[in-house]
Amino acid sequence: MSHSITTMPDWGYLTTELVCYLQADATAVALAGMHMIEHDYNAQYIARHYQYQLPLGKLQLLELTLYLPFDTGSANIEAVRMIAVKSALSWYKASLSPDEYNDAVGYEALIFDIQLVGGDSSAQNDKDSEKYNALQRLKHSFGARYFLEDLVVDMSESQQQLQVFSWDDWYSIAAAVRTPSELWRFLSYHLEQLQHSATSHIPSFESEDALVEKFLQSPGLFNSAIAVDNALIKNEAQDEPNSALVAITLAYKNQSTTAQMYHQHMLQAATLWSQLSMQMIETYSEKQTINNDDQLDVPLVYWQQQLLGESLFSRHELIRTLYRHPKQSASLQKDGYVVHQHSYESLGRHYVLVFYGQEATGHNSKAAVQPKLAQIAKDVATRLPIIELHHVIVLGIDFITEADDTFIDIDLWIQPVDTMTQRERQLTKQLQRLKHQDIQHQKGSSQSDQQTASNAASANKDSKKDSQADRRPQVHLNLSIPARKDK
Structure with a gap:
C-alpha cells in the first residue's frame, strides 16, 4: 500500500519558545473509543x-x-482518523466546565499525528523504532472542507472550539508564524x-x-503594533508615528514588491531575537x-516570557536598533x-538599550555601567x-x-513595575496635560535619540537619520511623573 510520508520538519524556534509558557507537566489522557481502534x-x-x-x-x-501497521489500507486509515477525531472532540467537551464551554477564555487545538510502523504496532519491539517511526509519519491534512463534508462539527461562535490540525500542518504553521503572539x-x-465556512457552507x-x-x-498583522504606536502618541511618550511601521503597513496594503522583503527581514529578526x-x-x-x-531572586522563566513576548514587528525593531550600532560614528561608539x-x-x-563605550576606564564603559543596570x-x-x-x-x-568576527555580549535586567493606584493615575494625567504645551513645542526641535549612559534615565533624543525609512519616533521621559513602588 502506497502512502504519502513526511520526514521530520524543521520545528523552528517557536516550539522551543513555547516551553517557557508551559504551566505544568503534560498529562496523559485516555480517550473513549480508542480502545476499539487498538x-x-x-x-x-x-x-x-x-x-x-x-x-x-x-x-x-x-x-x-496513533501508531498503525504500515500495511493499513487508505479506507481504514480514513475511518480510524475520523474515530480518533470524534474521540478527541468528546473528551474535549467533557473536560470543559460550563463556564469554559460558553466563554472564550482561550484557544484549544488537537495535534493529530499518524505513524506507520512495520506491521507491528508495538514500537518498543523495534530497536531502531525512534528513527524508523520518524521516517514513517503519514502526511495528512484536515482543512475547512473536512468539517463541512466528512465530519460535521457545530461551529457556533458562542462556544469554545477544538481546532484540529495534523502534526505536519501544525509544525509548518509554527515555523511560519515564528512567535507566540503571531501563533495566537x-x-x-x-x-x-x-x-465563516460553517455559516456560508463554502x-x-x-x-x-x-x-x-x-x-x-x-x-x-500590524494592527497591534499600530495600536501601541497610537497609544504612545496619545500618552505623549512619542512625537509621531513610527515611520518603519507606516512604510511596512503601506507595502502590505498595496501588495508591493517590497512587502516580501520586509517579511523576510521580520522572519530573520524573529529568529535572531529568539x-x-x-x-x-x-x-x-x-x-x-x-x-x-543558589537562591535566585529573579524568576528567569518569567524574564524569558517577557523577552519572547514580542511580535514579528517588535522583534524587527529591536534587532534593527542593535544592528545599526556598527554604522554609528567612531566617536559615538567610543563614548x-x-x-x-x-x-x-x-x-x-x-x-533601554545601553551601548557600552569602548574605553575600558571610560565613564560609560561596561565596567562602570553594568552594575547600574538595575538602578537605571x-x-x-x-x-x-x-x-x-x-x-x-x-x-x-x-x-x-x-x-574578523564580531560578537554581541548582552547584559540583562528586567524591572517589574507596580500598577498605578487610582490617585497616581489622576496625578499622572494632570501632569501630562500640564506638560502638553511644552511637549508640543519640543516637536519642532531636532533631537538626538542617542545619549551617554550616565543620562540613561533622563531622556531619549532621536538622532538624525539619512533616510525617512530609518527615522524613529522620539520617546519622552517625564521627570515629573510620581514614583511608583518597585516590586
Whole structure:
C-alpha cells in the first residue's frame, strides 16, 4: 500500500519558545473509543494534554499520536482518523466546565499525528523504532472542507472550539508564524475562517499552508503594533508615528514588491531575537552560578516570557536598533550611548538599550555601567509617562571584535513595575496635560535619540537619520511623573 510520508520538519524556534509558557507537566489522557481502534486495527495511541499561558491568553493542546501497521489500507486509515477525531472532540467537551464551554477564555487545538510502523504496532519491539517511526509519519491534512463534508462539527461562535490540525500542518504553521503572539492571532484567524465556512457552507480555505500564507500577507498583522504606536502618541511618550511601521503597513496594503522583503527581514529578526533572548537568560544564569548565588531572586522563566513576548514587528525593531550600532560614528561608539525603545506588542513594556563605550576606564564603559543596570531600570520606571507600564527592560550591549568576527555580549535586567493606584493615575494625567504645551513645542526641535549612559534615565533624543525609512519616533521621559513602588 502506497502512502504519502513526511520526514521530520524543521520545528523552528517557536516550539522551543513555547516551553517557557508551559504551566505544568503534560498529562496523559485516555480517550473513549480508542480502545476499539487498538483492538480492530492492531493499533496503539498516546494522548497528552498541555496547558500554556501565552502573552495574549491561554492555549491548550491535545497531542494525539496513533501508531498503525504500515500495511493499513487508505479506507481504514480514513475511518480510524475520523474515530480518533470524534474521540478527541468528546473528551474535549467533557473536560470543559460550563463556564469554559460558553466563554472564550482561550484557544484549544488537537495535534493529530499518524505513524506507520512495520506491521507491528508495538514500537518498543523495534530497536531502531525512534528513527524508523520518524521516517514513517503519514502526511495528512484536515482543512475547512473536512468539517463541512466528512465530519460535521457545530461551529457556533458562542462556544469554545477544538481546532484540529495534523502534526505536519501544525509544525509548518509554527515555523511560519515564528512567535507566540503571531501563533495566537493565527488561531483566532483560523477559527474565524472555520466559522465563516460553517455559516456560508463554502470552504474558506483549502489548506493550512495557504491560510497561514494569507494571514502573514495581511496588513492586519500590524494592527497591534499600530495600536501601541497610537497609544504612545496619545500618552505623549512619542512625537509621531513610527515611520518603519507606516512604510511596512503601506507595502502590505498595496501588495508591493517590497512587502516580501520586509517579511523576510521580520522572519530573520524573529529568529535572531529568539537566539539572543535565550543567550541573555543563559548568561545571567551562569553569572549567578559563578557568584555562588543558589537562591535566585529573579524568576528567569518569567524574564524569558517577557523577552519572547514580542511580535514579528517588535522583534524587527529591536534587532534593527542593535544592528545599526556598527554604522554609528567612531566617536559615538567610543563614548557609548543609549537608545530608548518601546515594545510594539505590549504598551506596558519599555526597553533601554545601553551601548557600552569602548574605553575600558571610560565613564560609560561596561565596567562602570553594568552594575547600574538595575538602578537605571528603576529610574526609568518612575519617569516614563505611561500608566500601563509594567516592565522596564535594560540591555547592556557590548560589541566585541576578535580577528574578523564580531560578537554581541548582552547584559540583562528586567524591572517589574507596580500598577498605578487610582490617585497616581489622576496625578499622572494632570501632569501630562500640564506638560502638553511644552511637549508640543519640543516637536519642532531636532533631537538626538542617542545619549551617554550616565543620562540613561533622563531622556531619549532621536538622532538624525539619512533616510525617512530609518527615522524613529522620539520617546519622552517625564521627570515629573510620581514614583511608583518597585516590586
